[in-house]
Amino acid sequence: MKLTSDSLATQLAQRLLPVYLISGDEPLLSGEAADAVRARARAAGFTEREVHFIERAGDWDEVRASAGNLSLFGARRLVEIRLMTPRPGVAGNAALLALLEARDPDLLLLVIAPRLDRDAQAADWVRAIEAHGAWLQVWPLDPGKLSAWLLGRGRKLGLEASEEALELLAARTEGNLLAAHQELAKLVWLASEGKVDAATVLASVADSARFDVFQLGETTLAGESARALRMLAGLRAEGTEAALALWALTRALRDLWNAASGGLAAPSWQRRSAAVAKGAQRAARLPFASLAARVVRADRMIKGRLAGDAWDEMALLTAELCGQPSAVSSRTLARV
Numbered sequence: 001m002k003l004t005s006d007s008l009a010t011q012l013a014q015r016l017l018p019v020y021l022i023s024g025d026e027p028l029l030s031g032e033a034a035d036a037v038r039a040r041a042r043a044a045g046f047t048e049r050e051v052h053f054i055e056r057a058g059d060w061d062e063v064r065a066s067a068g069n070l071s072l073f074g075a076r077r078l079v080e081i082r083l084m085t086p087r088p089g090v091a092g093n094a095a096l097l098a099l100l101e102a103r104d105p106d107l108l109l110l111v112i113a114p115r116l117d118r119d120a121q122a123a124d125w126v127r128a129i130e131a132h133g134a135w136l137q138v139w140p141l142d143p144g145k146l147s148a149w150l151l152g153r154g155r156k157l158g159l160e161a162s163e164e165a166l167e168l169l170a171a172r173t174e175g176n177l178l179a180a181h182q183e184l185a186k187l188v189w190l191a192s193e194g195k196v197d198a199a200t201v202l203a204s205v206a207d208s209a210r211f212d213v214f215q216l217g218e219t220t221l222a223g224e225s226a227r228a229l230r231m232l233a234g235l236r237a238e239g240t241e242a243a244l245a246l247w248a249l250t251r252a253l254r255d256l257w258n259a260a261s262g263g264l265a266a267p268s269w270q271r272r273s274a275a276v277a278k279g280a281q282r283a284a285r286l287p288f289a290s291l292a293a294r295v296v297r298a299d300r301m302i303k304g305r306l307a308g309d310a311w312d313e314m315a316l317l318t319a320e321l322c323g324q325p326s327a328v329s330s331r332t333l334a335r336v
Contacts, residue, residue, distance in 0.1 A: 003136040012040040016222070017133040019100060019109040021126065023116045024138025028177040030112065033136055037110055041078045046108050048077040053241060055084050060095040067099055067107060074104040083113040086120040096125040098291050100132050141177060142170055146170040154196065161196040164251070167203045171243045174303070202244070213240065217248035221255060221275035223282060224311045225322035232311070232318055242302045249317055250295050256321065259283045282323045291320055
């Protein structure tokens with residue numbers, strides 16, 4: 001049978017199958033799925049665990065020999081096979097099929113593999129595992145679902161995060177759920193009474209200039225282009241994550257859009273009222289479509305999906321948010 005990360009717990013609660021295959025390139029979700037299988041196996045009496053890392057064909061001889069030996073104390077065993085590649089080769093295919101055909105009730109097989117492409121999925125050993133047990137394919141989380149995933153994970157840890165905090169966490173950790181999980185674990189110690197806002201997230205970043213990120217947004221809102229560009233250059237020089245700077249600029253863009261449309265939320269207005277009041281005077285004249293396009297380009301550059309320097313793109317974005325002409329030359333920026 002085929003399982004998902006969500007259906008695994010339900011299946012394990014019903015019964016323990018003789019073999020599980022976990023494949024995918026997301027280490028956190030793969031690791032958690034494997035932990036769930038191991039825990040269920042221990043509860044079922046599989047007290048011994050053997051781990052085999054398969055890097056070459058000869059490693060399968062050790063797997064065969066180990067599986068064929070009786071446990072010294074007659075204990076039930078979990079045999080864990082970790083494939084370094086999605087194709088175990090002829091020797092691996094034969095060894096896995098032999099293990100499955102033996103149907104040893106005192107042996108539970110757990111195979112952990114990288115993502116399997118279409119050809120690998122059609123291999124005999126994969127089909128046999130699917131027929132005798134379960135196969136869980138772990139897929140990367142859709143970026144659009146990351147904030148919801150962070151919210152759910154945070155609540156399990158006793159955290160209640162604001163929308164801005166979730167957006168900032170998502171911007172910093174997209175594509176790396178393990179890093180996202182580690183950030184949440186860190187916030188457990190930093191959050192006051194479990195409440196997490198953007199300031200709390202920034203405070204967890206090991207950067208002496210972290211609070212300047214807030215000031216960058218406020219200065220940009222106020223339209224102080226020269227100061228904002230100097231601040232942006234300073235953040236870059238100090239090693240601040242580009243995603244943090246882009247978050248601050250995106251937040252400023254959102255506030256300016258809300259000011260132009262009359263939909264600015266009260267809490268944000270109270271917090272940065274003076275800066276937003278200045279920004280509101282020029283908001284109606286700003287080219288929001290092109291500004292949003294700059295944000296997208298900078299985001300793609302940060303993530304390596306588009307060639308270019310994200311900091312240069314953010315400098316242009318900063319100048320335009322401040323009401324400067326869009327054709328800001330690199331020479332002008334270099335003088336700031």
